[in-house]
Amino acid sequence: MNPIFAVVGHPNKGKSSIVATLAQNDSVEISGQSGTTKECLQLDVEIGQASYSLIDTPGFQRPTRVLAWLQAQASTAEKRADAVRKFLSDEDCQQQFPDEVQLLTPIMNGAAIIYVVDGSRPYGQEYEAEMEILRWTGQASLALINPIENEEHVVEWQQALGQYFNVVKVFNAMQVDFEKQLSVLKSFSHIREDWKPAIEALVAAYKNRSNQRRQQTAELLSTLLVKACSYQLDQKVLTKDQALALQPAMELRYFKGLKALERSHHQSLKSLFSYNHLDSDIDDLPDGGNLFDTEKWILWGLNRKQLVAAAAMAGAAAGAIIDIGLAGHSLFLGVLGGGVIGATSAWFGADSLADFKLKGLPLGGVIAQQGPMQNRNFPYVLMGRFLHLEELLRLRTHAQRNSVQIGEGKLQEKISQLSAQQQKYLHKALSRISRQKTVDNLADTLLPLLPVEVD
Ligand SMILES: Nc1nc2c(ncn2[C@@H]2O[C@H](COP(=O)(O)OP(=O)(O)OP(=O)(O)O)[C@@H](O)[C@H]2O)c(=O)[nH]1
Ligand SMILES: [Mg+2]
Incomplete structure (x- = not known):
């Protein structure tokens, strides 16, 4: 029995x-x-x-x-x-x-x-x-x-x-x-001596599940980061004017898509912690303004100073300067010849969130493109919000019936608890992701941010 x-x-x-x-x-x-x-x-x-x-x-x-x-x-x-x-x-x-x-x-x-x-x-x-x-x-x-x-x-x-x-x-x-x-x-x-073996098996299974859940949480965060940072919308139109007229609608759709991506990952996280009836309340992701300077977003991501330090740790500063150079250059190419125009923001540039580009097609017509997000704080903001939800879920019990309010993320605090090496890997990984570059074993890089529940 x-x-x-x-x-x-x-x-x-x-x-x-x-x-x-x-x-x-x-x-x-x-x-x-x-x-x-x-x-x-x-x-x-x-x-x-x-x-x-x-x-x-x-x-x-x-x-x-x-x-x-x-x-x-x-x-x-x-x-x-x-x-x-x-x-x-x-x-x-x-x-x-x-x-x-x-x-x-x-x-x-x-x-x-x-x-x-x-x-x-x-x-x-x-x-x-x-x-x-x-x-x-x-x-x-x-x-x-x-x-x-x-x-x-x-x-x-x-x-x-x-x-x-x-x-x-x-x-x-x-x-x-x-x-x-x-x-x-x-x-x-x-x-109950007769239950001893069954209870020992249960305790071992609980520990195992907790470790598995930690791994799955890291994987979920990794998917969210990759998907959200590479998310973009394309639409083919005939002329540049048509494309420009389309921009406000595309931008709206783009941010809606990002929010839906985040929401579905937060939902999966709740399911992972066996919360099936829990409402969580979080301010929407930004759909305008500046991710560096908007106080509200710094609550989840990093502030400017922390981002500069992160960039230095990632060894990405040199790359970023080249990015800015390229962005400026491509601006002048215009739609002619299949070049790229648009406002490409970079590490320390004007960090507009919505990146809208037009690409001229060789056989005529234009592709209007919204995204991917250029702002380097964006993965940090996503991560801060996700990790904060994770912490709330881990610390609450299934007897609580109040909804979860996601306020302040304290991301920097969590990052600073990692070793110097781990921090470096993390910043490098996020820097690559925000440039839509692949990262090997991203989940493993994120794992140290998640505390071990039992040893
Ligand atoms: N603050 C606080 N409230 C609690 C705690 N445990 C239970 N409550 C509250 O006490 C009330 C009763 O809790 P239940 O778990 O429904 O109690 P119960 O013994 O099953 O009650 P019955 O089924 O009516 O016999 C609820 O409003 C709970 O939210 C606790 O540890 N702290
Ligand atoms: Mg009862």
């Missing part, structure tokens, strides 16, 4: 939140209203080849009366589990105590118990009946103190719970790190 856990407790103490967090499933119903979970919900969690189940349950409603009923059935300890079984099959009890029947059923079918209490509320005698009933089931159990508002009563809870449970942990459903989540599973490998 695979490990299976029933999460039980008083109503409204975060049982469903803990199930959502442990199962990494954001579709579990959570609400401030007491009695939200009315029926057991079993979630089968598959991590690679390993799996286990979590059962969300309704809260205890009348534990004192249920305990009294049980006590009337069993005079001695060895009869207690039988009394609970009798309770579950008794029709009167099913009518009178539907919640207790619901929550005790999976336990009597073999689920281990995770008992949840709120560490911001004082301990009280009313909980003793619940814990006593759970003890009567004879199942393996541990207790989690969820400090919903604060940790004010955690100590008294630890003392009380310690008398009923071998393992008591503080576990904040809203902000718990990955290690802590694993530690709950690991505890059960001591409490």
Whole structure:
């Protein structure tokens, strides 16, 4: 039998939140209203080849009366589990105590118990009946103190719970790190010896998945950077005037396309972290102005000084000067002879975002071309936004129901944590990408920007 856990407790103490967090499933119903979970919900969690189940349950409603009923059935300890079984099959009890029947059923079918209490509320005698009933089931159990508002009563809870449970942990459903989540599973490998191999396999699978996810995140970012930095639109028309008239519409379409590209990669990132119902709110990518100087965009990318340093590290300064020279030169070629005209911005030039070019075709006609993005801050901006979303997803839990606000990226901070060599590779890679040049193993270059969750 695979490990299976029933999460039980008083109503409204975060049982469903803990199930959502442990199962990494954001579709579990959570609400401030007491009695939200009315029926057991079993979630089968598959991590690679390993799996286990979590059962969300309704809260205890009348534990004192249920305990009294049980006590009337069993005079001695060895009869207690039988009394609970009798309770579950008794029709009167099913009518009178539907919640207790619901929550005790999976336990009597073999689920281990995770008992949840709120560490911001004082301990009280009313909980003793619940814990006593759970003890009567004879199942393996541990207790989690969820400090919903604060940790004010955690100590008294630890003392009380310690008398009923071998393992008591503080576990904040809203902000718990990955290690802590694993530690709950690991505890059960001591409490239920027969589950030990399965739990060890699960822990290994979790670590493996976390590493895989890190790799996939780097690959996703790499695709986004390459696709967005090489994104361009072409349209063939008859004359230069027609092409120029077309420009505003093409520019609009171009930025719409870029936004869609970014959005789809952000969406994939959310799926990678198993968020299927999460809205994220981020200001749109710029569709005008100057990526260096617009304060707003520097929040995600690099500022001018940082970009100059990046260029120096990438060893690209010399190349950039040649770029400017070429751009100026090509400007004079005009449409005649198949040359290129247009405003090509470069490292330190006037960094207009929209790069519009006209190419004369040898047999007549003109190709109007919007993009690719010339601005050298652009890959940094994309990267800053993506990495910020990644961090938010990694640090939140599936019990949170608020949407994600992507504000400030702190990209430079993340970059400065890399080694000098890694930084150099990164800047070189981004410099090549923004010139539409290929980069070998881009995902590997990006990988150090993503922290390792577990070792
Ligand atoms: N701030 C904070 N709020 C929490 C935490 N855990 C749960 N909550 C909130 O407490 C409320 C109840 O959470 P649920 O997970 O639905 O509780 P429950 O025990 O499943 O409730 P019932 O199904 O009604 O018995 C929700 O509004 C949660 O958002 C926490 O660790 N911190
Ligand atoms: Mg619930």
